[in-house]
Amino acid sequence: MNQLDNQFLYTNLARELGEKIKNNTFKTGEKLPSIRSLHQKLSLSISTVYKAYIELEKQGLIEAKPKSGYYVKHQSRTCAIAYQPDVDSPQKLDFSIPSTDALSPHRISIPSYVNQVLKAAHRPDFLQLGTAMISPEILPFRQLSKIMKDFSQKEMRSILSYSLTQGDIELRRQLSLRSTGFLKQIGANDLIITNGCTEALMLALRATAKEGDIIALESPAFYGILPLLEDLGLYAIEIPNDPVNGLNLEILEDALQKHRISACLVTPNFSNPLGSLMPDAHKQKLVQLANRFDMPIIEDNINTELFYTQKRPSLLKAFDRNNLVITCTSFSKTVAPGYRIGWIIPGPNFMERILKLKAAISVSNSTLDQQIMARFMSLGNYDRYLRSLRSKMQKQVREYHSAIKSKIRNGIKINNPAGGILLWIEMLNGADGLEVYQTALENKISILPGTIFSTSGKFRNFIRIGCGYPFSKKTENAIDLLGSIIRDLGKG
Ligand SMILES: Cc1ncc(COP(=O)(O)O)c(C=O)c1O
The missing domain is CATH 1.10.10.10 (Winged helix-like DNA-binding domain superfamily/Winged helix DNA-binding domain)
Structure with a gap:
């Protein structure tokens, strides 16, 4: 050389x-x-x-x-770039939002600021009022850690293999046992384990729609689904969601009469961000409408277990006689978002196609995570754990709710959800959610602005607050500050 x-x-x-x-x-x-x-x-x-x-x-x-x-060697400040999640300072963001007619089919194009907003929501040094996650200190980390330690070497050896594409058989058996009474005739072979609810929703969308098709989307909608719709080249019609009745069925029916809609994506139990709970009569009517127009429904069921009502809310799937409802959910809101374990009940019409797609997209889920969850469920404490989680979350949501009501006082409208951990706040003084978000961020408080829950520029004067972290003096002070930010940014 x-x-x-x-x-x-x-x-x-x-x-x-x-x-x-x-x-x-x-x-x-x-x-x-x-x-x-x-x-x-x-x-x-x-x-x-x-x-x-x-x-x-x-x-x-x-x-x-x-x-x-x-x-x-120890790096001087000028030399080392301190590790930070990749978050631009709020000033650099471009908040221009295209405004579209929500009720006409429109192609989804997510504005560039949304990614930055979501990254900021995960900054560890900020007070997390933006996340829909429950604090890990409340999740069952002790039980899960014990289960993990108890695996024998022999079991660990078998865990190194791929899992079945459909998912670990014992986990599926446990899940079908749990569905007894509210989803009749769902056996272990009727569901597929997925990487979180996100993959379940993606599989359902891909099985029911192709590029250029129209999806009826609840509005406001969980922002995480919007990039999927964008990537699949789908068009959306935003069907207004109401805190009391859920999806507006008259508007949906009208849209169905005007357009060929490939699927309707809806969260009947405790939608994100609205927290709405659709009454049973409404659920029944929605399924009837789907039957009349032969339209599949993709049911996002992720928050159902976090109910504060007397009775567990029913699923759309329970009213489905013609196999048009595809149910998607996960353990992310109750046990371990990091395990990425979800499942989908596709029904006979979509089972084969979804199984094929799952194999092509991700082969299978992690064997270890599935076996830990299967054991966690089989220990028999799962129901007790869920009961305790519900009561903690209900208390926490109440604390946040009453702090917001007393600190921010008038000038806002806030939902009072019967489940889930999200508060959706309308700022009646016209304050811009993005400006509130930005000012809060400068004060190291992360919230979510309402516009990210729409594909047409709606909800500009809304913000979302998550109550998954224990309420503390720091939370109370942050809410107080948020109140003054909202008042200061009010439009007259
Ligand atoms: C309504 C809704 N659907 C789906 C998801 C995504 O769930 P996962 O983390 O299991 O993919 C979330 C997460 O916040 C959600 O709120």
């Missing part, structure tokens, strides 16, 4: 390692790979690697420790 090649190799290596130090991939104090190991792994000569390390030492990025090796 000539001298020029050698110089090229060591400067390239020094540059790559230097960048990884500056962006904190290698952390301060972390040991770098030994010269010998990089020589073997990268097929570079010992002298090339050595020269690269000397170069990094000259730049003050690493230091040699006698008889130990090279270590990343």
Whole structure:
């Protein structure tokens, strides 16, 4: 190798390692790979690697420790880019929102600010009023950790294999046992385990609609479904959702008379963000409408277990005689969002197609996570756990609700959900949810602006607050501050 090649190799290596130090991939104090190991792994000569390390030492990025090796040196503020989730400062965001007629079919195009808004919702250093997640300290981490520790080596060996595409048989059996009484005749073979409710919804959409088709979407709708619709090239008609009655069936019927609608996507029990609960008579009517127009319904059932009513709310699927309802749900709102375990009940019309799609998209779910969940359910404490979770969440939602009512006082309308953990706030003084979001963010409070729950620029004067984290003095102060932000930003 000539001298020029050698110089090229060591400067390239020094540059790559230097960048990884500056962006904190290698952390301060972390040991770098030994010269010998990089020589073997990268097929570079010992002298090339050595020269690269000397170069990094000259730049003050690493230091040699006698008889130990090279270590990343403490980085000055100007040199190291502190690790941060990729969030732009709020000032940089472009909040221009196209406004479309919600009731005409419109192609979905998500404005660029939405991603930034969602990233900010997950900043660990901010007070999380934006998330729809329950605090992990309330989730059953002790039981799950014990289950994990109790796996034998033999069991661990079998867990290394792929799971069936349809999902772990014991988990499916447990799920079908739990459906006894409210979803008759659903056996282990009638459901498919998915990667969260998101994958279930995606499978249902792909099985029922193709590019250019129209979907009837509850409005406001869970923002997480909108990128899916955008990516699939679907058109949406936004059907207004009402806190008391749920989906407006007259408007849906009118839309069905005017357009060929491929599917209706709806969350009948405790929708996100509205928290609406559709009464049984309404559910029955919706299924009848679907039958009349031969339209599949995609039922998002993720919040059903978080009910504060006397009786568990029924599912649309329970009224479905013609196999038009596809039910999607997950453990994300009750046990472990991180496990990404959801399931779908496609019914005989869609079973084969959805199973094929699942195999093509993700082969199967993680075997370990499914087996942990199957055991968690089979221990027999699941119902007790859910009862306790419901009562904690109901109390928490009440605390947030009354703090908002007393701190923000008049000038707002707020839902009073009979389930779920979300509060949907209308700012009657016309304050712009995006401006409120932005100002709150500058004060390290994360909330969600209403516009991200629509595909047509609706809900500009709304915000969503999640009550999944225990109510504290800090929460109370943040709500107080939010109240003054809303008052200050009011339009006259
Ligand atoms: C109504 C609704 N559907 C689906 C999802 C996505 O669920 P998962 O995390 O299981 O994919 C959420 C998450 O917040 C939700 O609120």
